[in-house]
Amino acid sequence: MIIETSRFGSLEVDDERLLDFEEGILGFPHQHRYALIQTGEDSVFYWLQSVDRPELAFVVCDPRMFVPDYQVPVKRDEITRIGIRNPAAAQVFVIANKVDGMLTGNLQGPLVINVENRKARQLVLSEKKYGTRHPLVRVDQPVAMERTA
Numbered sequence: 001m002i003i004e005t006s007r008f009g010s011l012e013v014d015d016e017r018l019l020d021f022e023e024g025i026l027g028f029p030h031q032h033r034y035a036l037i038q039t040g041e042d043s044v045f046y047w048l049q050s051v052d053r054p055e056l057a058f059v060v061c062d063p064r065m066f067v068p069d070y071q072v073p074v075k076r077d078e079i080t081r082i083g084i085r086n087p088a089a090a091q092v093f094v095i096a097n098k099v100d101g102m103l104t105g106n107l108q109g110p111l112v113i114n115v116e117n118r119k120a121r122q123l124v125l126s127e128k129k130y131g132t133r134h135p136l137v138r139v140d141q142p143v144a145m146e147r148t149a
Contacts, residue, residue, distance in 0.1 A: 003035055004054040007047070011037065018051065019113060019120045022081075025095075026109060026122055031056060034120075045096065048111070060093040063105050066136040072110050073127055079112065082119035089116045096136060104133040 001013050013035040021032050033051035044065045050056035063070045072092055084090050091113045094105040107130030113120040 001035075001051075003049065003051050005047075005049055005057065006055040007057060008037075011035075011049075013037065016118070019048075019118050021111075021120045021122065023121060025058070025111070026124070028056065036060075046093070048093070048095075059096045060111065061096050061105065061136070063092065063094045063107055063110070063134075063136075066105065067107065067130075067134065070107060070130070072112065072123065073125065074112065074123060078121065078123060079114075082112065082114045082121050083117050084112075084114045089114055091115050097133070098139060099133055101139050103136045103139060105136045106132045107134040108132045 001015060001018065003011055003013055005011055017036045019034045019036060021034060023029065024031050028050075031050050031053060035049045035051055037047040037049050039045050039047060045059055045061050048058040048060045079090065093111045093113065094107055095109070095111070096103050096105050098104075108125050108128075109122055109132065110125070111120055111122050
C-alpha cells in the first residue's frame, strides 16, 4: 500500500505493517489506521504514521529497551477486544516525546498490538507507577541503539 506522509513523502508500506486502532489513540479517536515504519535497521524507534492523515505521526518505541522491568498490567477484557488470547502475541510500544533535551515515554498510556491480527489499542493504566513523561534517554546520546532481543 502507498501512503502519503508529511515527513517522508509517498511510502510503500507492507500490509503486515498496517495496524488498526478501532478506538483510535488518545486525542485522535477518529484516526484508526496506522502504519508502523522503522526508522533504521538497528533503531529501536519507529514512526506510527496515520494512513489517512499525512501530517499525523508519533514516534514510538518498545519501553523495555529503556525500562527493562516495565510491565503492563492489563485486564483480560482490554486485550480480548483486540483478539489476544496468548500474551506472546502482544507487542507493547509507548509514544515518545522530546521534553527539555530528554526523550520521554508515555508509560501510562501504552499501545498494545496483537501481532497476529494487527489490531491495536491504547490503554490508560490505572496504576500510577509510571508517568506520561517517563525519561528514556538524553537527546545528546545516540538514540539509534541496537536491539537486544
